[in-house]
Each structure stands twice: as C-alpha cells, then as structure tokens.
Amino acid sequence: MGRVIGIDLGTTNSCIAIVEDGQPIVIPNSGGYKTMPSMFGISQDGKRLVGHLAKRQAITNAQNTVYAAKRLIGRRFDSTEVQRSIELCPYEIVQGPHEDARIELAEKTFTCPELAGITLREMKRIAEEYLGEPVHEAVITCPAYFNDAQRQGTKDAGKIAGLEVLRIINEPTAAALAYGMARPGDQRIAVYDLGGGTFDVSILEISEGVIEVLATAGNTFLGGEDFDRRIVAHIVKGFEEAEGIDLRSDTMALQRLKDAAEKAKCDLSMREETEINLPFIASDPEGPRHLNFELDRVMLERLVDDIVQGTLKSVEQCVQDAGLRPSDVDQVVMVGGQSRMPLVQSAVSDYFGKRPHKGVNPDEVVALGAAVQGAALVEEGQDVLLLDVTPLSLGISTYGGHFARLIDRNTTVPVTKAHIFTTTRDDQSAVKIRVFQGESDLATENDLLGEFVLAGIRPARKGEPEVEVSFDIDSNGIVSVSARDLATGQEQSITVSSTSTLSDSEIDQMAADQQNYEVAFKG
Amino acid sequence: MSRYAGSAKWGRQMLRLVSEAKAESLRLTAEEGFLLSRLDGHTPWRLVRDIGGMEPEEADLCVEGWLASGLLEVAGYASEMAESQSRSPSWRFEAVDSKAVPRTVDESLIDSTLDLSQEAQRRILEFECRLSLPPHELLETSPKANAREVKKAYFKLSREFHPDRYFRKKVDHFGPRLDRIFKKILEAHEALASIAEGDPGLRSPSGEAPGADSSPAIVEPLRSSKLEQLRRRMPLPIPDSIRGERRQKAVALARAAERSARLGDHQEAITSLRVAIRFDPSEIKHRRALVDLEAGQALAQAKEWMADSPSAFSGVPPEALGSVLAQLEKGLVQSQRDGSDYFYGAWLALKVGDWEKSQRFAELALEKDPSEARYHTALGRAHKAKGEIGLARRFFQQALKLNPNEGQAKKSLAGLKARGIHAAQEVCNG
Numbered sequence: 001m002g003r004v005i006g007i008d009l010g011t012t013n014s015c016i017a018i019v020e021d022g023q024p025i026v027i028p029n030s031g032g033y034k035t036m037p038s039m040f041g042i043s044q045d046g047k048r049l050v051g052h053l054a055k056r057q058a059i060t061n062a063q064n065t066v067y068a069a070k071r072l073i074g075r076r077f078d079s080t081e082v083q084r085s086i087e088l089c090p091y092e093i094v095q096g097p098h099e100d101a102r103i104e105l106a107e108k109t110f111t112c113p114e115l116a117g118i119t120l121r122e123m124k125r126i127a128e129e130y131l132g133e134p135v136h137e138a139v140i141t142c143p144a145y146f147n148d149a150q151r152q153g154t155k156d157a158g159k160i161a162g163l164e165v166l167r168i169i170n171e172p173t174a175a176a177l178a179y180g181m182a183r184p185g186d187q188r189i190a191v192y193d194l195g196g197g198t199f200d201v202s203i204l205e206i207s208e209g210v211i212e213v214l215a216t217a218g219n220t221f222l223g224g225e226d227f228d229r230r231i232v233a234h235i236v237k238g239f240e241e242a243e244g245i246d247l248r249s250d251t252m253a254l255q256r257l258k259d260a261a262e263k264a265k266c267d268l269s270m271r272e273e274t275e276i277n278l279p280f281i282a283s284d285p286e287g288p289r290h291l292n293f294e295l296d297r298v299m300l301e302r303l304v305d306d307i308v309q310g311t312l313k314s315v316e317q318c319v320q321d322a323g324l325r326p327s328d329v330d331q332v333v334m335v336g337g338q339s340r341m342p343l344v345q346s347a348v349s350d351y352f353g354k355r356p357h358k359g360v361n362p363d364e365v366v367a368l369g370a371a372v373q374g375a376a377l378v379e380e381g382q383d384v385l386l387l388d389v390t391p392l393s394l395g396i397s398t399y400g401g402h403f404a405r406l407i408d409r410n411t412t413v414p415v416t417k418a419h420i421f422t423t424t425r426d427d428q429s430a431v432k433i434r435v436f437q438g439e440s441d442l443a444t445e446n447d448l449l450g451e452f453v454l455a456g457i458r459p460a461r462k463g464e465p466e467v468e469v470s471f472d473i474d475s476n477g478i479v480s481v482s483a484r485d486l487a488t489g490q491e492q493s494i495t496v497s498s499t500s501t502l503s504d505s506e507i508d509q510m511a512a513d514q515q516n517y518e519v520a521f522k523g
Numbered sequence: 524m525s526r527y528a529g530s531a532k533w534g535r536q537m538l539r540l541v542s543e544a545k546a547e548s549l550r551l552t553a554e555e556g557f558l559l560s561r562l563d564g565h566t567p568w569r570l571v572r573d574i575g576g577m578e579p580e581e582a583d584l585c586v587e588g589w590l591a592s593g594l595l596e597v598a599g600y601a602s603e604m605a606e607s608q609s610r611s612p613s614w615r616f617e618a619v620d621s622k623a624v625p626r627t628v629d630e631s632l633i634d635s636t637l638d639l640s641q642e643a644q645r646r647i648l649e650f651e652c653r654l655s656l657p658p659h660e661l662l663e664t665s666p667k668a669n670a671r672e673v674k675k676a677y678f679k680l681s682r683e684f685h686p687d688r689y690f691r692k693k694v695d696h697f698g699p700r701l702d703r704i705f706k707k708i709l710e711a712h713e714a715l716a717s718i719a720e721g722d723p724g725l726r727s728p729s730g731e732a733p734g735a736d737s738s739p740a741i742v743e744p745l746r747s748s749k750l751e752q753l754r755r756r757m758p759l760p761i762p763d764s765i766r767g768e769r770r771q772k773a774v775a776l777a778r779a780a781e782r783s784a785r786l787g788d789h790q791e792a793i794t795s796l797r798v799a800i801r802f803d804p805s806e807i808k809h810r811r812a813l814v815d816l817e818a819g820q821a822l823a824q825a826k827e828w829m830a831d832s833p834s835a836f837s838g839v840p841p842e843a844l845g846s847v848l849a850q851l852e853k854g855l856v857q858s859q860r861d862g863s864d865y866f867y868g869a870w871l872a873l874k875v876g877d878w879e880k881s882q883r884f885a886e887l888a889l890e891k892d893p894s895e896a897r898y899h900t901a902l903g904r905a906h907k908a909k910g911e912i913g914l915a916r917r918f919f920q921q922a923l924k925l926n927p928n929e930g931q932a933k934k935s936l937a938g939l940k941a942r943g944i945h946a947a948q949e950v951c952n953g
Contacts, residue, residue: 207675209682377691378691385682386687400779400791402798414702414706
C-alpha cells in the first residue's frame with residue numbers, strides 16, 4: 001500500500017508533508033520551495049501554468065490567472081461572499097449550472113473544485129517525484145468554519161486530482177496534531193490561524209497522544225489578503241492625491257501593487273519602515289509616472305488595527321465556548337503567514353498573557369499535522385488519536401421555521417442523537433423532515449442539506465403522534481438522518497453526505513481532462 | 524444532555540405509583556400530571572422521559588423528587604438486550620437490580636482471522652456488556668472523580684475503542700460494536716463533564732473566583748416555583764450551563780413571538796411561546812405572555828362568531844365555545860382588560876351554560892363602563908337564564924333606555940313578555 005500524504009490546501013499557498021521514520025516532514029518541490037502558490041493561469045499561448053510559474057506571470061496576465069479560488073469553493077453564486085469576490089478579483093467569475101460560482105479563464109469555464117484539483121494534482125506530482133512511488137491517498141485540511149458544501153468541494157477536488165481523500169481535517173486541529181505529537185503531558189493549547197484568506201481559532205486539549213477539540217471559532221472570509229487590500233487602497237488613494245491618476249481600473253497596475261503591498265507588509269514584520277517602488281505604473285499625456293511610496297510600521301498598524309481586533313473577538317468567543325479563561329490556556333500556537341505580523345503577535349500574547357510558541361513554522365505546521373493524521377489512520381504503531389468534532393450544528397426545521405438543533409457544533413464524532421417531534425395539524429398524515437446545518441435559530445438562514453417525507457402517520461389530533469428523529473455522524477463525517485413513527489414503526493432515512501454540486505460523471509470527466517493535460521506536459 | 528441520559532440503568536427503570544399514594548392531594552401542573560399518568564410500571568423511563576409535556580431533564584427531576592418523597596416506586600428494570608435489539612414493547616424483566624453482572628463472552632464470536640488480537644476481541648465483547656452501567660462505572664472512575672480524572676479516563680478508553688484506531692482493519696462485526704461502545708463512552712463523558720462543570724472548583728485549580736462572568740444564574744429571583752423547590756432537593760441539579768442556554772433560547776423565542784404578534788401572526792406567536800415555555804418552564808413572563816396572546820386569540824374568535832351569525836354563536840360546537848371561554852378567562856384573571864372583553868366572556872359563558880360566570884363577567888363589564896347598553900343586555904340575559912325574570916327585565920329596560928336601538932335587549936324583552944304570558948296561562952290552566 002502507498003503512503004498517505006498530508007496536504008494543506010491554502011488560500012494563497014499550499015504545502016505537502018509526509019511522515020518518515022515517525023517524524024512528519026515537509027516535501028519540497030524540485031526548486032527547493034517548501035510551499036507553492038495556490039495559483040493557476042493560462043498563458044497567452046494557451047499553456048497551463050501552476051504554482052510558482054503561474055504566480056510569476058500573474059502581473060502580465062491578471063485576467064487569466066486565478067488566486068484565492070478557495071474562497072469560492074462550495075459557495076453559491078448569489079452568496080455575498082462570491083459577490084464580494086466578483087468586485088475584488090481581476091478574473092471573471094460566472095454562474096455555473098448548479099448555482100455554483102465558476103471561473104472563466106481564456107474562454108474556458110472551470111469549477112472551483114477543478115481549480116483546487118489542479119493545485120492538488122501538482123502537489124501529488126511533487127510528492128511522487130520525491131518519494132519515487134505513486135501516491136493515491138491524502139488527508140487534506142480546510143478551515144474549521146468550512147461547511148458541508150465547502151468540505152465536499154474540497155473532497156471533489158481531491159478526486160479530480162486522482163487522490164482518495166481519507167479525511168478532511170480542520171487546519172487548527174492539524175496544527176495542534178503536529179505540535180502536540182512530540183510533547184508529553186497534558187496541555188490545553190490555543191491555535192490562532194490567520195492565513196491568506198481565512199481566520200480560525202481553536203482550543204484543544206492534548207494528553208498522551210489523544211487530541212480533543214474543545215471549541216472553534218473564526219471567519220472564512222478574513223485573512224492576510226485583507227491586509228494587502230488595505231495597503232493597496234491606501235497607496236492608490238495617495239497616488240491619486242499626488243498625481244491625479246486613478247489606478248483602480250487598471251488591472252495590471254493593481255496586480256503589481258498587490259504584489260508590492262504583500263512584500264512591503266512582510267518587510268514591515270522585520271523592519272520599521274519600507275519603500276514601495278513601482279516605476280512606470282501609469283502614464284498620461286505628460287509622460288510616464290512612477291510610484292514611490294514610503295510605508296512605516298505605525299502606518300500599517302493603523303490601517304489594519306480593526307481587522308486584528310476583530311480576530312480577538314473570535315478568540316474570546318472560542319475561549320468562552322471551551323469553558324475556560326485566557327489564563328487556562330497553556331500554550332498558544334500561531335499558524336498562517338499573517339500571524340507573523342508583530343501587531344498580531346502582540347495582540348494575541350496580550351490576550352492570553354503569554355508569548356506564543358516559537359517552535360513551529362506557521363507555513364508548514366498544518367501540512368505536517370495532516371500527514372500525522374494520515375499516518376495515524378493507516379500505519380501501525382501510531383500513538384496519536386484525534387477526537388474530531390463536527391464543525392457546525394445539525395438539526396431540522398420545525399413549525400414556524402425554527403431550527404431545532406439535534407447535534408451542536410463541536411460535538412465529538414462519531415455520535416448519535418435523537419429527539420421526539422410531533423405534528424402541527426389534526427389528522428396530519430405526513431411530516432417533512434428538512435435537515436439543516438448552521439448556527440442560526442431560523443432554519444432558512446442555515447444550509448439545507450437534504451429533505452425527506454415520512455408518510456403514513458395514523459390520523460390523530462395535532463401533538464399526539466410521536467416521530468423520533470435521529471441523527472448519526474460516523475467517524476468519516478457522513479451524516480445520516482432517520483425519522484421513525486413510534487406508533488407504526490414506519491421509518492424513513494437519508495444520508496446527507498454528498499451535497500456535492502458536481503455529479504460523479506462530471507468529476508470523472510474533469511479528472512480525465514487533467515490527466516490528459518499532465519501527459520501533454522510531459523510529452 | 525443530562526447525566527441521566529448517559530446512565531442506562533436510570534433509563535431502564537420502570538416506575539409506577541405507590542399503591543397507597545394520594546396523587547390527587549399533590550398540586551401538580553398539567554405537565555406533571557401528564558407525566559405521572561404515563562408511569563405504568565412496565566415502560567422503561569428512557570422512553571417515557573422523552574414524550575412527556577416537559578423537557579427530559581425536567582422530567583428526570585420530577586421523577587427523582589417523587590421517588591424521594593415515596594410517591595413512586597421502581598417496579599423493575601427493562602432488560603438492556605430487549606432495548607438495544609428490538610426496542611419493541613416486549614420488555615424482559617429482571618427481578619432484582621443485579622449490578623449489571625458482566626455476562627460471559629460468547630467465545631464463538633471471536634475470530635482469529637481478523638486484524639484484531641483475540642484479547643482485544645474479548646475485551647471489546649466484555650466492555651460491550653458493561654454499556655448499561657452508570658457513567659462513572661462505565662468510565663472506570665470513582666463517583667467523586669474530578670473533571671481531570673474524568674477526562675483522563677475518557678481519553679484512555681477512547682484510545683482503546685475509537686473507530687479510527689481500527690481504520691481499514693479487517694474487524695467485521697467488531698466495527699459496529701466499536702462504534703456503539705465509543706458513542707456510549709462519549710455520552711458518559713458528556714454527562715459527567717457537565718456535572719463537573721457545575722462545580723467550578725474542579726475546573727480551575729488556580730484559585731480566584733471563576734464563573735462570575737459566565738454564569739448568569741448565580742443571582743436567582745426570590746420567587747420559588749415548584750420546579751425550583753424540586754431542584755433544591757436534588758443532589759445533582761441540571762448544570763447551569765444547560766439551564767442558561769435553554770433560558771436564552773426561551774428568551775429568543777419569546778422575542779420572536781413578540782415580533783410575530785406585532786405582525787399579526789398570532790398562531791405563530793403562540794407556537795413560539797409554547798416552545799419557549801418548554802425551554803424555560805420556570806419563567807413566569809413567558810407563561811403570562813402566552814395567556815395574554817391566547818386570550819386575545821379567543822377574543823378574536825368570539826367576535827368572529829358573533830359577527831358571523833345574527834343569532835350569535837349558533838352552530839358553534841359547545842366544546843369549542845368552552846375552550847375559547849377557558850382561554851379568555853385565564854387572560855381576564857391575569858390582567859386588567861376593558862369592558863368589551865368581559866362582555867364577550869359573558870356571552871360565551873352564557874352559551875356554555877355557566878350562568879353564574881356569565882353574570883359575573885357582565886357585572887365586571889358594567890363596572891368598567893356603566894353607560895354601555897350591550898353590557899346591560901348581557902347581564903339581563905344572564906339573569907334571565909337563571910330564572911330571575913324581574914332582574915332580567917330591569918336590565919333590558921335599562922339597556923333600551925341607554926340605546927333604544929339595542930336589538931338584543933328588545934328581542935329579549937319581547938321574549939320575556941311572551942314567556943310571562945305563557946307562564947300566566949299555565950298558572951290559570953293549573
């Protein structure tokens with residue numbers, strides 16, 4: 001049997017790891033890079049470019065280069081998140097046939113799982129090159145706040161890349177696995193994960209190889225890119241005031257600015273001030289214009305302070321959910337490139353009253369944890385056990401549109417929970433069970449996972465029939481729901497694991513497509 | 524989830540009323556009465572606690588209180604086998620509560636071709652027999668174990684039985700067994716952890732008073748409801764965390780009800796409030812709001828009936844009249860309302876045949892507004908129904924004086940006259 005790789009499929013960068021001789025290590029690509037940009041582009045001459053190659057040409061080919069597609073995966077086209085991305089992204093986002101968001105590049109339409117699949121296939125290739133043997137199985141990470149559709153999209157991406165996805169685990173949990181596996185004793189740790197595009201915080205308890213998630217909070221639409229965007233907006237405004245030229249409609253200039261802003265931001269983590277130099281950024285009848293801008297740490301911190309404070313609200317929520325106080329946390333682990341920022345570091349250490357742990361590389365620790373979980377599942381003699389939790393509450397809609405929770409979020413799986421429901425009309429002969437996932441008390445504000453009807457209820461006054469609705473989540477995260485009429489023993493059930501927007505044949509088609517391209521590459 | 528749900532033995536007990544118990548002498552709420560009526564001595568508590576008119580945790584409390592006060596007794600224990608295999612009502616009885624003696628392992632189930640050592644297989648089968656034990660016995664901890672010890676035990680058993688430990692292994696029928704065992708371990712841990720959480724000393728060894736910020740239930744109003752009294756007697760209360768959460772849900776629902784009521788959707792509002800009360804039965808405010816809403820609803824119904832047919836209420840089934848009257852009455856008792864509400868009450872009572880009540884309501888209506896002719900008519904009708912003809916006539920005349928067009932009074936007066944003549948003739952004939 002082949003080895004299981006761990007993949008951190010990030011919004012901006014991705015990383016792969018594997019466990020060798022009991023130790024998780026990151027697999028570098030042939031250029032020595034340990035992480036790879038999650039980017040894909042189609043060049044002017046129709047070549048498909050992935051990772052670093054895609055990033056390198058992004059400036060000159062912004063419309064045909066996708067970044068941050070992870071933000072769109074598993075989301076409906078009409079959702080506010082997608083609509084916001086349409087405004088922000090230089091590439092074209094269109095509506096797919098299943099109301100999903102798709103991306104148009106060089107006149108071809110790609111689904112989001114397909115784009116993620118392209119990144120995953122590249123990671124698979126790098127791993128195979130390194131190991132010298134084929135790789136078929138992976139554990140992939142996703143933000144803790146991903147819902148069922150987003151997780152399913154990630155699984156589909158794995159399939160498209162030709163990988164069997166053994167598990168999807170949460171990024172902060174993976175970080176805790178990598179951190180905790182080598183450390184004996186009991187600890188409560190907080191993982192603060194501020195990546196390129198998402199923010200998660202989790203509190204976990206570790207004891208002799210067993211890891212339990214106590215609480216999770218976060219925001220799938222907040223990350224380092226929001227920092228970059230603040231800087232870009234600041235510079236664009238300054239440039240407009242100084243030169244009278246508006247750069248907002250110039251995609252190429254914006255792409256250059258975005259890169260420069262990201263670099264300046266990273267610089268300012270080490271230095272107090274930096275300079276942004278972009279010659280020939282624009283031109284008007286008077287000739288070419290150059291952008292020369294000085295940015296210092298104080299200014300940067302002023303620009304993004306409210307974002308950082310916003311993350312602390314989630315942290316506070318999480319600590320409360322775990323039933324702890326900040327001082328009960330023994331160790332703070334910082335994950336994600338953006339967590340390197342001194343302002344973020346100081347805000348977090350102020351909150352917990354202790355300095356974050358220094359021993360992990362925030363870009364790599366998530367992939368390492370995914371590899372640890374992969375090995376724990378399939379290899380002998382592993383003494384690591386993850387008590388994983390369900391990320392969002394599950395329940396059904398009841399009379400008046402209320403959401404009746406049967407399984408609360410952060411409940412350890414596998415688990416079964418049941419509750420008795422009844423009818424709302426006299427002589428009602430059937431009940432419709434609509435299964436929702438989410439945290440709102442109004443059912444319609446949550447995500448509908450599936451529905452079914454239990455018929456054949458004996459005529460009775462409202463409130464008398466008893467229907468037992470039971471939810472079950474198995475250890476692979478597959479949810480099944482059943483409803484049983486206690487009077488007749490009549491039963492109906494569904495499995496609501498596959499709310500995939502893509503059919504199996506579509507996925508197979510995409511997988512085959514990609515394989516063709518891979519062959520074409522090599523040939 | 525309460526500790527009881529985790530304790531299979533608690534769930535398996537079959538309760539019945541002690542034969543000499545005088546249940547009538549207890550002041551029970553409708554929900555408590557309903558619950559008591561379901562205890563037949565051969566249905567396991569696990570099934571009853573879920574179907575009563577109250578939340579399972581409260582039902583647990585009630586039953587524990589009744590058991591403690593000697594009102595109930597345990598008739599026996601349903602067998603775990605029957606429950607897990609078929610859950611059909613054909614329960615097997617165990618004569619005495621045998622401390623769930625570990626049954627001997629069925630050696631034929633052990634299969635040497637599996638990816639599981641024979642010892643591991645035996646351990647799984649043995650442990651499976653223990654699933655009906657109370658949480659702390661299942662977790663192999665002492666009943667006094669603190670949160671940390673409970674967690675240790677839970678982790679240790681998880682390491683042994685979590686299905687992930689056997690991922691892709693050939694385990695055959697042991698797969699579902701492991702699944703079942705782990706879920707039980709999880710339940711037991713949840714039950715014990717929620718108890719430990721109520722004891723702040725266990726969770727934070729570092730000293731300073733914790734919880735003051737997170738526990739809104741520390742300052743309780745002085746009002747002591749029946750539920751509260753029960754609770755005080757209980758050695759192990761519902762954890763504050765659960766209570767707080769339910770209270771919050773109830774408040775949210777009550778707010779939703781307010782909104783619905785404002786938008787005119789009374790049925791919706793009533794449903795929301797009913798659910799709110801189930802979540803927080805001790806909150807008087809929700810109950811009051813429900814009574815008010817129901818009274819309003821009843822009033823609307825009464826008005827509709829009266830407008831529908833000139834002969835007022837004819838064709839409405841008496842049960843419907845009765846229930847509408849009861850709802851209206853509750854509202855009238857609870858809060859001051861205006862005269863017309865009492866007026867409708869008087870009519871309803873009259874149609875139901877409760878003349879005394881009808882008279883009282885009409886009098887109350889008149890107290891509010893003595894110048895309203897209709898109220899005099901209503902009072903007259905009540906007296907007429909009671910056979911107090913003289914009084915009735917006086918009120919009808921009064922009504923006509925206030926409003927010469929008051930049709931009901933005119934008609935009633937005419938009826939009285941006819942009846943008076945009829946009676947006089949009878950006397951003559953006699």
